[in-house]
Amino acid sequence: MAGNAENLLDEIKELAEQEEDVSVGDVVEAIGDRGFGPLIFVTALLGASPLGGIPGVPTFFAIILILITVQILFGRWHFWLPSFLENRQVTAENLHRATRKARPVARRMDRWLGHRLANLVTRPAKIFAALCVIALCLLVPPLEIIPFAAALPMLAIALIGLAFTARDGILMLVGLCLAAVALITGAGMLISQ
16 A cells, blocks of 8 residues: 555646646645645755855755745645746656656655654644744754754754654654754854854
8 A cells, every 4th residue: 555655646646647737836736735844854954964064055944944834834735836936837747757766765755654653743743843943943043153053953854844744753753852952952052152
């Protein structure tokens, strides 16, 4: 039986079978609230990478993350895109190719993640996690005075994003624990400066 990630790919594949060209907005609609997780995960991972050592880059990623998570707090079913992006077309052939290439990763992800402590990935838990992400993002700009100090909050945010994606409560718990460590450590680093 297919898991969360494979089901998502199946829904995207069905879109490609219905139309010759599929708009980005249609894909976002099919992904629904599951789209927030990958966006959070990838953005935070970029912020935690060596790219995050460039002054201003972690703050830029933190702003993007705040814009994403605020939408979760307002109960949006899918993330907002400006109309010029939402109306962009992707050929069905390219969409088929992308889902085919992503399937092995989705299968592994479904095998190892998801369906654990499901209460920690319900709507109230996601709102709490979104608030934690915003708090961590607000910590990032002052942490930029210390090289690579923003990596710890970004890693915590990446784990929370992965938990959203996989709908995995254990991963959410680990991400929230790391978020607490990042908040305490970050505040301590700033106070000692």
